[in-house]
Amino acid sequence: MIYLNVPYAQKDQAKSLGARWDPIARKWYIPEELAEKTAAFELWLLEPIAKQETLMNQPLSAGGVEKDNQTMSDFFVQASQINTHISDIETETLDVEVKTKGQPLSSLMNKIQQAIWQHFTGAQWVVAEVSNLSERRGHLYFELSETDANGRSIANARGMIWQRQATAIKMKFEQETQMPLSAGQKLLMLCEVKFHAQYGLSLEIQEIDGNFSLGELEQKVREIRQKLQQEGVYGLNKQLNLPKDFFNIAVIAPPKAAGLGDFQADAEQLHNLNLCQFSYFYSSFQGAKVESEFAEAIAQVEQQNQLRPFDALVIIRGGGAKLDLHQLNEYSLAKVIAMLDIPVLSGIGHERDNTILDEVAHSCFDTPSKVIHYIWQQILNQANSAKQNWHTIQQSSENVVFGFDKAIEQLWRQVEQYSQQQVHHWRQTTLIPFQQLQQQAIHSLEQAKQNLQWLDEQVIQLSQQKVLIAKQNLSVLDREINQNALANLYLKQQQMKDWMALILNAGPQVQVERGFVIASDKQGATVITKQQANKAMNLNLQFRDGIIDVTVKQEKSKEEDSNHYE
Secondary structure, three states, X not given: OEEEOOOHHHHHXXXXXXXXXXXXXXXXXXXXXXXXXXXXXXXXXXXXXXXHHHHHHOOOOHHHHOOOOXXXXXXXXXXXXXXXXXXXXXXXXXXXXXHHOOOOHHHHHHHHHHHHHHHOOOOEEEEEEEEEEEEEOOEXXXXXXXEOOOOOEEEEEEEEEOHHHHHHHHHHXXXXXXXXXXXXXXXXXXXXXXXEOOOEEEEEEEEEOHHHHHHHHHHHHHHHHHHHHHHOOOOOHHHOOOOOOXXXXXXXXXXXXXXHHHHHHHXXXXXXXXXXXXXXXXXXXXXXXXXXHHHHHHHHHHHHHHHOOOOEEEEEOOOOOHXXXXXXXXXXXXXXXXXXXXXXXXXXXXXXXXXXXXXXXXXXXXXXXXXXXXXXXXXXXXXXXXXHHHHHHHHHHHHHHHHHHHHHHHHHHHHHHXXXXXXXXXXXXXXXXXXXXXXXXXXXXXXXHHXXXXXXXXXXXXXXXXXXXXXXXXXXXXXXXXXXXHHHHHHHHHHHHHHHHHHHHOOHHHXXXXXXXXXXXXXXXXOOOHHHHHHHOEEEEEEOOEEEEEEEEOOOOOOOOOOEEO
């Protein structure tokens, strides 16, 4: 592609000649079908025609042919050599720049572009990580980076695949890896270095080696395996005893996964038959949250295992793209599974490709269906074994019971015969003592009857004496009570008479006889206060020798201390 430096005023002229506009680079360029007619565009060429054709016709570098894997840091070290070439270009125009006191930025950027064209004459194989990937109008835009062992970024660049190549490159990559292009992958890319005065340095990706990405996955698995082996935890889970029968199983799977549905279809039958219980925990198996969600699911399993121990932990995913497995190949996940004190059964869903999780698990199965089939088979085997053992026990028990029946029958006859002999013997042996004992018992009973009769007479006699004495005592008490009652009655009568006399002597008539006067109103109510006298107006005064009527004289002023009467 040959770019043109077309001023805005001349764009219609360039367009009429067949030039086309690149909206990404924001420059006009000569289309491929007019590549042989560059003379018509000589007015706007950034380089002389001969030089342009020399650069465009040069073959790819030997590194491109041999896939000389070049990291981005090496690439930029090589790019630093361009500075020397730029310095040579600047030296040639030094006198002009001194006179004009500097050069335009576009001039400097054009010189850098020319230096890059001269130095990078072909495509380069570059290894980089995809930190971001987006698509606009059919073009693919990459943000490429490289990090050191500590995870620090040491190189960054922009990359793109134009629409005319994007579909083919994507299809080829997906066919080789069974996985779409996405952020987070490490790629080996055949790139052509491009520099634009406005947009800076970028890499046009012409090819992606899918086999390299698969190799990176295997290398990562080898590194994780080696680290776990060095730490001594690689085979810990395999050393656990897998139960012969299953009653309580934990399951970790992506939500709504197809493999989970196949697994649950059979597991539900075991659950409904009360043969085995399943507890489900969910985690994504792809994306940025795989590690965090998986670790959280494992923590939940361990917490519930403390309350009700699990017989096994099943990890299933179902089918998927081949390179989707790389997000499960994480050291932290593998170590947790290896050190788990529950046997782990994995059914990730790939028959030919295993993850590090499959390696550290106790048992590995190709698909989720095979995991649940194994569980089914173990439960069925145990049931059949239990059934066979039951028949064996039943047959043995029947034989033992039959033998014991015979032995018991024989022992019963012996016991019966021996008992009869013993009964006859002891009957003869105890006959005389029994008669003697009977006579002694009769004698003892007679003597006891006589004793009881004498005691009965003694009791009656003593009772009669005590009753007589009690009667005499009661008569004496009765007389004393009557006498005391009469004395008390007389005393109380005398006290009442004295009190009545005292009350009569304290009456109004007695007080009048003593010289006191009693004041009363016309209704006969006794008047005892000044206020009552003022209110009554007329009073009756009772003296020893009679009663007189008086009229109350009202007070003349408030200062007077007493009333006046007529």
